[in-house]
Amino acid sequence: MTMAQRDTYTPETLLAVAVEVFIERGYDGTSMEHLSRAAGISKSSIYHHVRGKEELLQRAVGRALDGLFGILEEPGAQAGRAVERLEHVTRRTAEVLMGELPYVTLLLRVRGNTETERWAMERRREFDHRVTDLLKAAAAEGDLRDDVDLRLATRLLFGMINSIVEWYRPAHADSGLHRDEVADAVVRLAFDGLRR
Numbered sequence: 001m002t003m004a005q006r007d008t009y010t011p012e013t014l015l016a017v018a019v020e021v022f023i024e025r026g027y028d029g030t031s032m033e034h035l036s037r038a039a040g041i042s043k044s045s046i047y048h049h050v051r052g053k054e055e056l057l058q059r060a061v062g063r064a065l066d067g068l069f070g071i072l073e074e075p076g077a078q079a080g081r082a083v084e085r086l087e088h089v090t091r092r093t094a095e096v097l098m099g100e101l102p103y104v105t106l107l108l109r110v111r112g113n114t115e116t117e118r119w120a121m122e123r124r125r126e127f128d129h130r131v132t133d134l135l136k137a138a139a140a141e142g143d144l145r146d147d148v149d150l151r152l153a154t155r156l157l158f159g160m161i162n163s164i165v166e167w168y169r170p171a172h173a174d175s176g177l178h179r180d181e182v183a184d185a186v187v188r189l190a191f192d193g194l195r196r
Helices: 003-007 011-025 032-039 043-049 053-071 082-099 101-109 115-140 150-162 179-194
Strands: none
Touching: 011 032, 011 043, 011 053, 011 101, 032 043, 032 053, 053 082, 053 101, 053 115, 082 101, 082 115, 082 150, 082 179, 115 150, 150 179
């Protein structure tokens, strides 16, 4: 890499490289040396942008969490019957996951070994609880089947959505699936089984 290329490195491009390395090696298995080599810049250049690898992790999982929590503030998540809001949140969660795939993948892989990981896991649980509250509200309004345990339904719903990180690759034409098709399928499969 030439000096001109190095000079064009930004905090955003550094973050993208760090996320790739964290996913490939695991956060605990990644050193600043690994990040330096992958980015093609010196460790001191990395420290020009961030205090260390934990700040990179915090920025990465923060980006994923901001996307998820932003969904809960959208008009479709705020107004209407609970089941309609739940469908909106489900669709948008799948869309955010695919749109921010590496960041959400990293978020789903944190294990609680650092302060940042524990913070991310707590925020994920908070998001899950908010969705569970929507499920409960939809059930109370009589729009969901009463023979499905809501805790189980929540786990299965998130299991289906979160599994997308394991197989969805937007850059590969061989998948033949577009974001809208995947989000539509998630909503259809989930709510054909959940709705009364």
